Amino acid sequence: MTTQETIKQTFNFSVNGQPQTVHSYPMKRLLDVIREDLTLTGTKEGCGEGECGACTVFMDGLLILSCMTPICQVQGLDITTIEGLADSTGLHPIQDAFYEEGGAQCGICTPGMIMAAAHYLEHPDSAENMGEALAGNQCRCTGYTRIFASVEKAFEAVGKPLPE
Amino acid sequence: MHIPRKEEEIVKRTISRNDDFRVLQHNIKRPEGIDKVTGKAIYIDDLQTENHLYGKTIRSTVAHGILKNIHFKDGIPWDEFVIVTAKDIPGKNVVTLIEDDQPYLCEREIMHKAEPLALIAHEDKHLVEKALNYVEVEVEELPAIFSIEDSQQNKVTLQQSNLTNEFHVGLKEISEDVWTECDQIIEGTYETGAQEQLYIETQGIIGQVDFDGDAIKKVSVWGSMQCPFYIVKALMPLFDVEETQVRVVQTETGGGFGGKEEYPNILSGHAALLSWKAGGRPVRMIYDRQEDLWATTKRHPSKITIKTGFKSDGTLHAMDIDLNLNAGGYITLTPLVLSRALLHCWGPYRCANTSANARAWLTNSIPFGAFRGFGTPQAVFAMELHINKCAAELNIDPAELRRKNLLQYGDTMPTGQVMDEKIDLDFLLDRSLEKSDYVNRRQQIEQFNQSQKSSGGLKRRGIGLCMNFHGGTFAGSGETHMNSHVAMTLDAKGHVDILAGQVEYGQGTITTFVQIASEVLGIPVEWISKHQPDTDVVPDSGPTVASRTTIVVGKMVERCSQALLKKLSEVGLNKDYTANEFQQAAQAYHNKHNELLYVKVKFEAPPDQLEWNEETYEGAAYAAYTWKCDILEVEVDLVDYSAKCDKFISVVECGRVLNPIIAAGQIEGGNAQALGFGLYEDTVLQEGGMANNQYTNYIIPTTADIPEMDIEFIEFPYLDYGPYAAKGIGELPIDAPAAAVAAAVAHAMGNHFICDIPILPEKIMVVAEQAEGI
Numbered sequence: 001m002t003t004q005e006t007i008k009q010t011f012n013f014s015v016n017g018q019p020q021t022v023h024s025y026p027m028k029r030l031l032d033v034i035r036e037d038l039t040l041t042g043t044k045e046g047c048g049e050g051e052c053g054a055c056t057v058f059m060d061g062l063l064i065l066s067c068m069t070p071i072c073q074v075q076g077l078d079i080t081t082i083e084g085l086a087d088s089t090g091l092h093p094i095q096d097a098f099y100e101e102g103g104a105q106c107g108i109c110t111p112g113m114i115m116a117a118a119h120y121l122e123h124p125d126s127a128e129n130m131g132e133a134l135a136g137n138q139c140r141c142t143g144y145t146r147i148f149a150s151v152e153k154a155f156e157a158v159g160k161p162l163p164e
Numbered sequence: 165m166h167i168p169r170k171e172e173e174i175v176k177r178t179i180s181r182n183d184d185f186r187v188l189q190h191n192i193k194r195p196e197g198i199d200k201v202t203g204k205a206i207y208i209d210d211l212q213t214e215n216h217l218y219g220k221t222i223r224s225t226v227a228h229g230i231l232k233n234i235h236f237k238d239g240i241p242w243d244e245f246v247i248v249t250a251k252d253i254p255g256k257n258v259v260t261l262i263e264d265d266q267p268y269l270c271e272r273e274i275m276h277k278a279e280p281l282a283l284i285a286h287e288d289k290h291l292v293e294k295a296l297n298y299v300e301v302e303v304e305e306l307p308a309i310f311s312i313e314d315s316q317q318n319k320v321t322l323q324q325s326n327l328t329n330e331f332h333v334g335l336k337e338i339s340e341d342v343w344t345e346c347d348q349i350i351e352g353t354y355e356t357g358a359q360e361q362l363y364i365e366t367q368g369i370i371g372q373v374d375f376d377g378d379a380i381k382k383v384s385v386w387g388s389m390q391c392p393f394y395i396v397k398a399l400m401p402l403f404d405v406e407e408t409q410v411r412v413v414q415t416e417t418g419g420g421f422g423g424k425e426e427y428p429n430i431l432s433g434h435a436a437l438l439s440w441k442a443g444g445r446p447v448r449m450i451y452d453r454q455e456d457l458w459a460t461t462k463r464h465p466s467k468i469t470i471k472t473g474f475k476s477d478g479t480l481h482a483m484d485i486d487l488n489l490n491a492g493g494y495i496t497l498t499p500l501v502l503s504r505a506l507l508h509c510w511g512p513y514r515c516a517n518t519s520a521n522a523r524a525w526l527t528n529s530i531p532f533g534a535f536r537g538f539g540t541p542q543a544v545f546a547m548e549l550h551i552n553k554c555a556a557e558l559n560i561d562p563a564e565l566r567r568k569n570l571l572q573y574g575d576t577m578p579t580g581q582v583m584d585e586k587i588d589l590d591f592l593l594d595r596s597l598e599k600s601d602y603v604n605r606r607q608q609i610e611q612f613n614q615s616q617k618s619s620g621g622l623k624r625r626g627i628g629l630c631m632n633f634h635g636g637t638f639a640g641s642g643e644t645h646m647n648s649h650v651a652m653t654l655d656a657k658g659h660v661d662i663l664a665g666q667v668e669y670g671q672g673t674i675t676t677f678v679q680i681a682s683e684v685l686g687i688p689v690e691w692i693s694k695h696q697p698d699t700d701v702v703p704d705s706g707p708t709v710a711s712r713t714t715i716v717v718g719k720m721v722e723r724c725s726q727a728l729l730k731k732l733s734e735v736g737l738n739k740d741y742t743a744n745e746f747q748q749a750a751q752a753y754h755n756k757h758n759e760l761l762y763v764k765v766k767f768e769a770p771p772d773q774l775e776w777n778e779e780t781y782e783g784a785a786y787a788a789y790t791w792k793c794d795i796l797e798v799e800v801d802l803v804d805y806s807a808k809c810d811k812f813i814s815v816v817e818c819g820r821v822l823n824p825i826i827a828a829g830q831i832e833g834g835n836a837q838a839l840g841f842g843l844y845e846d847t848v849l850q851e852g853g854m855a856n857n858q859y860t861n862y863i864i865p866t867t868a869d870i871p872e873m874d875i876e877f878i879e880f881p882y883l884d885y886g887p888y889a890a891k892g893i894g895e896l897p898i899d900a901p902a903a904a905v906a907a908a909v910a911h912a913m914g915n916h917f918i919c920d921i922p923i924l925p926e927k928i929m930v931v932a933e934q935a936e937g938i
Binding site: 035039040041042043044045046047048049051052054081082083085086091095096098099100101102103104105106107108109110111114130131132134135136137138139140141142143144145146147148 | 191193194196197198199200201202203204205206207209210212361362363364365366416417418419420421452453669670671672825826828829832833834835836837858859860864865866867868870872873
């Protein structure tokens with residue numbers, strides 16, 4: 001069944017704190033709803049099959065892949081994208097650290113990587129270590145060393161110990 | 165896992181200039197960095213267009229054949245579609261590059277799987293995808309060849325000859341007398357696979373043609389690319405238009421690694437053809453990952469045989485190198501890749517008798533093309549693994565065998581080029597041995613393996629060492645032929661805009677240029693920007709390739725900044741001015757001339773540059789070389805036969821380091837891609853097409869696979885070619901680590917060498933059986 005062989009329905013959810021109503025085929029990917037219907041293009045498509053992590057967003061605080069999530073699963077939930085990470089006081093500590101430490105090179109994996117890193121900063125117990133926490137997000141430019149340095153700096157900045 | 169942060173230590177062996185820099189050597193942040201970390205940076209698929217169509221490509225599913233017909237079957241409203249075939253093309257159906265062999269759309273003979281046959285576009289993205297299933301292509305299949313061997317044996321002859329190019333350096337052949345002078349002769353054959361660039365942003369172009377009545381007014385494309393002016397040159401003959409009628413704009417580019425050097429020429433042509441046929445509606449052609457992997461170029465597979473002769477004390481006396489590349493179905497950039505492979509294949513060693521021959525062979529595989537290193541990683545893999553193999557056979561430590569034969573200042577390379585940089589490769593080696601604690605680690609590892617064996621343990625460890633050089637800039641007189649330009653504008657408020665065709669695709673072009681200009685101009689980096697590459701605005705400063713951006717174009721940024729200051733001296737800017745006075749001078753210039761101050765410089769070869777003979781392959785192949793030594797360790801698991809690299813140091817000489825974080829980022833990223841090349845990345849070619857063309861099925865290193873990397877920069881005294889004695893750094897790191905990891909696996913496996921990469925577990929299983937009798 002393709003995304004179009006059904007009828008459109010109405011979905012209500014929030015994105016970055018703003019309520020949204022979208023009329024869409026229920027199997028349309030959350031990624032496409034974010035990028036096309038809401039024109040929030042910070043969330044990227046790298047593979048379209050849940051491998052690269054470039055499309056990572058939060059759904060009710062959970063780290064999810066928006067290319068693998070149909071919009072029908074988002075009904076009533078809260079989505080946070082890269083555009084919603086910084087607040088009025090400035091960049092999120094992870095964004096700041098990526099900027100300072102060279103964590104972003106070409107920048108295409110960066111939004112997804114930052115979402116995963118921000119989740120890890122919030123929930124250091126969610127993975128055995130930093131390598132595991134970020135293993136679902138692939139970067140072809142950095143060799144990850146500067147990304148590790150960025151995450152470490154963000155932990156320092158918020159005064160949390162980095163799990164060994 | 166705790167990964168401590170390292171401060172890059174710059175060992176100043178010599179101070180070639182005044183080191184009191186205001187901006188250079190500092191970690192200036194990327195000017196585009198905030199947009200990248202906040203998701204505001206606009207990549208091609210983020211660019212909003214109106215009234216657009218979505219374009220798709222109908223591709224060949226056979227490797228070799230005659231195209232008879234394309235049938236558009238019932239079930240799709242074809243009258244709503246824009247369709248382009250070869251016969252629609254208004255100009256020349258040839259992708260302009262080196263040879264005129266590749267069409268935008270096949271007219272008759274299909275040369276490889278995935279070859280573009282026709283284009284379709286529709287405003288409904290899902291319908292255009294569905295429509296591809298309603299196209300039937302009628303082809304008369306022809307016999308096909310896929311391997312270097314089949315091409316060499318002429319099992320099928322493609323074009324006029326399967327041999328696309330042949331280059332030679334050094335002695336015509338090594339005489340029997342020379343071989344007789346050797347005490348030991350060691351031979352090996354080394355093979356590398358079709359590594360995929362796997363930039364995380366797929367290829368994408370938006371094309372739009374404007375008309376003046378029925379005539380084409382302007383052909384414009386926007387997209388992800390490395391070489392905007394290559395695309396200008398490719399679109400002119402396709403539409404039979406003048407240079408001023410083509411506009412190419414680079415959008416933020418999500419990685420390239422060479423993969424976006426020449427392929428965007430084809431994709432730009434396709435998007436623009438569809439827009440032209442559609443009467444000027446914008447056409448979006450953004451590949452999904454499967455199409456990107458299926459259709460685009462990869463690293464040339466290689467097969468290299470090396471025969472070396474040594475004296476009894478380990479002195480290298482003779483080298484005979486036979487280097488072969490698989491070109492694929494069209495020539496693309498093959499002659500240049502082959503040339504670069506040849507010019508790096510003898511490694512950083514002195515040898516009295518060298519003969520090296522390089523050939524590239526057509527097959528019916530997908531066309532291979534540019535990938536970071538551009539032939540060098542293949543050549544360096546072969547030579548460096550061979551040196552490790554020789555060390556094992558000669559029973560000499562690999563570090564000591566290298567030390568005995570390292571190239572020295574004043575030595576002559578096989579091309580006849582005299583090494584006139586004051587290199588000190590012994591120092592490079594010593595620093596690396598010290599940093600990695602090589603001697604102790606090698607001993608400890610051998611003891612560890614002994615105790616594992618005797619206790620029935622299933623872990624083995626190995627340590628591998630490699631050294632290499634990389635020639636920066638285009639080979640020979642390529643830069644003079646390129647005739648690059650850089651320009652700058654200065655507005656009344658003192659804001660400087662750098663105009664160059666060089667693109668940023670992660671490697672730090674913008675930051676580096678801004679830093680250089682800031683250093684020369686004595687103004688804050690915030691007052692300087694680099695203009696988005698738009699061929700209507702910026703001059704052609706040559707392609708963003710070949711580790712040439714810093715050394716060649718960066719030098720022109722330096723000279724252009726000086727030219728700007730000279731202009732300002734006309735309005736009274738004195739020698740020791742403040743930033744404030746700079747601003748006042750900018751205002752004074754505008755008051756006087758009432759226009760934007762514009763200065764432009766062109767490439768100038770250094771006056772003492774040595775000659776290069778393109779015919780005989782003799783002379784100064786490259787203007788400057790960079791140097792590196794990698795030492796890494798692997799652990800091999802005899803349960804699942806995996807090899808994992810868990811320690812990695814690199815010592816790098818690349819002239820003056822302009823931005824330590826960006827420079828280290830280049831080395832770390834290149835090292836990681838090289839580990840992928842050596843251990844994981846397996847492009848499965850079935851009848852020359854990528855069978856595993858899914859992200860899931862092509863394994864690149866993740867955070868879980870990459871060890872802590874410890875990078876150190878050293879400096880050799882260096883001739884004044886690049887800006888502030890800097891050299892290029894983009895490609896150097898990817899050349900050698902694949903050989904180092906293969907050498908480490910061989911060390912772990914009791915000197916059983918796996919000579920074809922990637923070293924997948926099934927290959928380790930075979931040698932483990934031989935080595936361990938498992």
